[in-house]
Amino acid sequence: MNDGSPERAPRVLLADDHGMIREGLRLMLETHGVEVIGEAADGAAAIRNAAALRPDVVLMDLRMPGVDGVAATQRIVADGLADVLVLTSFDEDELVFSAIRAGAAGFLLKTTEAAALADAVRRVAAGEGVLDPRVTRTAFAALAEAGGADSxxxxxxxxxxxxxxxxxxxxxxxxxxxxxxxxxxxxxxxxxxxxxxxxxxxxxxxxxxxxxxxxxxxx
The missing domain is CATH 1.10.10.10 (Winged helix-like DNA-binding domain superfamily/Winged helix DNA-binding domain)
Structure with a gap:
């Protein structure tokens, strides 16, 4: 129940192996009132930093060197360290399904605009899921074409x-x-x-x- 006090900004950990992308995500989120408390350039660092910083949400890239985003998501969710919101592209259908099974709370395309991204972070931090229909539409279509949906x-x-x-x-x-x-x-x-x-x-x-x-x- 809202007691009239200001809503606390969600605390986010950014996990992406490209520094410029992390910088851009930080700017987008902080401009819209979301607190970025840490970054990680690979899955292993994401796990360590999630354990140390205990963010509300880890904004996760799936393709990273070493421990990838799927494995990092599975560990972070299994250990109860944070909820995971995945940023994906149209060519990552197989990874999307793996991340779903790993327990990711949401999926957005990397082209999502800043306001929508910040809103998604807030929803995941509040315990909701976020599922961009464009992500699942292409992923499920690819699965069906491969025969997975029928088998x-x-x-x-x-x-x-x-x-x-x-x-x-x-x-x-x-x-x-x-x-x-x-x-x-x-x-x-x-x-x-x-x-x-x-x-x-x-x-x-x-x-x-x-x-x-x-x-x-x-x-």
């Missing part, structure tokens, strides 16, 4: 979802926020959160994005 069995637990939970799951697949889901289904945000938690448990999903990916196999 995968429907996820266990999908049949146990209630009708309302299935509606919530469909909305997660569209990348909607809790507030947007609440508005669409005419329910409270607290009720949305309850449904999301139930969906994750029933599907055995690591995150909202993982649940959305699993659901595609059952459509």
């Amino acid at each position: 995968q069995p429907a996820p266990e637990g999908l049949e146990y979802l209630t009708a309302r939970e299935r509606e919530v799951l469909d909305a997660l697949g569209e990348g909607l926020s809790n507030a947007a889901i609440a508005n669409r289904l005419h329910i409270s945000i607290a009720t949305v959160k309850t449904h999301v938690s139930s969906v994750l448990v029933k599907l055995g999903a690591e995150s909202r994005t993982h649940a959305a990916a699993l659901a595609r196999r059952g459509l």
Whole structure:
């Protein structure tokens, strides 16, 4: 509940092997009120710095030397060090699916504008997922072309979802926020959160994005 005090700025760790990209991300985020508390040039450094600094969100590149972004995401999420928001491009479909399984809380394209990036960071820091539909559209299309979508069995637990939970799951697949889901289904945000938690448990999903990916196999 908001007690009238100013909202604390999310604390972010930047993980990318290109210094100029980190500098640009820092400028974009800090201009929009997000606090950047550290940087990492590879996955191993991202893990160490996340453990030392305990950011709210790690903004993660997937292709880095040594320990890549997928492995770093898995370790950071498994150890409960931070939530991970992945920045990706259209040619990283296989890595996107690996990062989903690793528990990343959100995915955005690297071309995302500053205001949208800062908003996504705030949403992930608040416990929501962020899923750019353009990312999943291309990733799922690539999976289908490779035969993966048809060869995968429907996820266990999908049949146990209630009708309302299935509606919530469909909305997660569209990348909607809790507030947007609440508005669409005419329910409270607290009720949305309850449904999301139930969906994750029933599907055995690591995150909202993982649940959305699993659901595609059952459509």
